[in-house]
Amino acid sequence: MYKAAYYKTDGKKGRARALPDWLFDGVVNEGVLHQVVKAHLANQRQGTAAGKNRSAVKGGGKKPFRQKGTGRARQGTIRAAQFEGGGLAFPPIPHSWNQKVPRKVKGLARRSALNARAEEDRVILIDALKFEAPKTAQLRDYLGSIEVQGKTLILTDGRSENVYLSARNLPNVEVRPFGEESVYEILWANTVVIERGALEKVDSAKPDDGEEEADDA
Numbered sequence: 001m002y003k004a005a006y007y008k009t010d011g012k013k014g015r016a017r018a019l020p021d022w023l024f025d026g027v028v029n030e031g032v033l034h035q036v037v038k039a040h041l042a043n044q045r046q047g048t049a050a051g052k053n054r055s056a057v058k059g060g061g062k063k064p065f066r067q068k069g070t071g072r073a074r075q076g077t078i079r080a081a082q083f084e085g086g087g088l089a090f091p092p093i094p095h096s097w098n099q100k101v102p103r104k105v106k107g108l109a110r111r112s113a114l115n116a117r118a119e120e121d122r123v124i125l126i127d128a129l130k131f132e133a134p135k136t137a138q139l140r141d142y143l144g145s146i147e148v149q150g151k152t153l154i155l156t157d158g159r160s161e162n163v164y165l166s167a168r169n170l171p172n173v174e175v176r177p178f179g180e181e182s183v184y185e186i187l188w189a190n191t192v193v194i195e196r197g198a199l200e201k202v203d204s205a206k207p208d209d210g211e212e213e214a215d216d217a
Helices: 030-043 103-119 136-145 161-167 183-188 196-205
Strands: 003-007 013-018 123-126 152-156 173-177 191-195
Touching: 030 103, 030 183, 103 123, 103 183, 103 191, 123 196, 136 161, 152 161, 152 183, 161 173, 173 183, 191 196
Parallel strands: 003 123, 123 191, 152 173, 152 191
Antiparallel strands: 003 013
């Protein structure tokens, strides 16, 4: 059973809390992590790169010179790839890079990513962040009080607009509702900060593999 450091709303440290076994089961499947992260990065590609082949280049309606008697290789059109200004031999063609990942595979990858962070003591539990208004300085000071450094992923209990807006100007801080974070975001973060209420809420429901996953990997 993994345990995580726990901090109160005022930044004071409490006793370490046990993480739920159904989510933090100690399994880290590196093959699945690789598959899901690769699919996530592929899905970020626009696939709009394009080039012109010889049929899309203007000109070249007739042979550039007669076929025999010149001592040179025969040429059919100046639109061929070997001529300056000709078309590309194998140009990129717009297409989708989208990769589908099964729901249960995404669920396993998410648990593996969280377990990888828990093994390294990089999971922290906190009380709910209650901001009456977006305050970047307030969030920065709180993270400093609990000694969080580097890239940080904050998982809130449901959507918290004020917390999200408070983190928007912090370059190494991302905020997501618990269950909507991607595997890539978990592995991107040096520290994963989770509001206790989010774990307690889903612990009572214990969803099936991947049920709480977002649509994209």
